Amino acid sequence: MDDDLLQQAENWSRAGRAVAIATVVETWGSAPRPVGSHLVIDENGHFLGSVSGGCVEGEVVSEALDVISSATPKMLEFGVADETAWRVGLSCGGRIKVYVEKLIS
Amino acid sequence: MKLELLHAMNVERGARRAAVLVTDLASGAQRLVKADQIANDDLGEDLEKALQSGKSGMIERRGTSVFVQVQVPPVRLVVLGAVHISQALAPLAWLTGFDMMVIDPRTAFATPERFPDIKIVAQWPDVALPEIGGLDRYTAMIAVTHDPKIDDPGLIAALKADCFYIGALGSRKTHAKRLERLQAAGFGEADAARIHAPIGLDIGAVSPEEIAVSILGEMILALRKKPLRQPSVSA
Structure with a gap:
């Protein structure tokens, strides 16, 4: 499934959409999606794939919009100890690190 | 990026x-x-x-x-035999992300009506395998026709290509005969041991659907529990 996502990211970019790719780079505890999972986001907030069980995607999408406008990669961290993570609800109790980068065409 | x-x-x-x-x-x-x-x-x-x-x-x-x-490449499942078990496997393979295709030279079996949404090649394995792009270590091959004329060439190709999972339907007696034929074709014991037969995890499966689940479970075990093999040279 994730394989199609990267093709989709390329297709979006070639169709003239600004695209960011978020990738799970590290997990601790019971993380719902394995390292290497992707979320592909466009400038309008459309997204495909997942980096968690749906708990933090909203936050990742809004950070991705920043990355799309700044073109500077960002490392995000979510976990139960984190106030933000609790708010956006990584309720499984795990911790994840997500790298967000812009696709430069 | x-x-x-x-x-x-x-x-x-x-x-x-x-x-x-x-x-x-x-x-x-x-x-x-x-x-x-x-x-x-x-x-x-x-x-x-x-x-x-x-x-x-x-x-x-x-x-x-x-x-x-x-x-790594998307994992494929090549099924030799357009039989009832294969029909049951099709939706399960789709659900679990295996790219499944069916090979069977018997045109009465290999029909789109029996296998909607599945790539079917109604040819003998020697013609069909090149047509689907050959086999590799990111491919699982299962032989379920019960007919050595169809199953054997597929199993031999799978052994040579180092498929991560190779399974063959049939009783222990059938498999013993199969191994004799493979030995005659130049395969050793280590090669023979790579064929899962009787096929599937022993969950007491009875119906074609249950057998399909047991096969899929064994495939996932082979895929996830140990690293994929390095390409190696066999007979």
């Missing part, structure tokens, strides 16, 4: 070749290392290990963190 780099990754995946994307998380610098370039890469050993396990992850080298994204 540069679009050209993403394109190169997509090309490798489309051609069923493994590759790794290496990202320096401090600088954002990225490079794609194709499977055949890994041996000569600075991080060769680490990358080879990552490719073997199929797992992406962080590695620390010379004080910097790099992220290694492993990209």
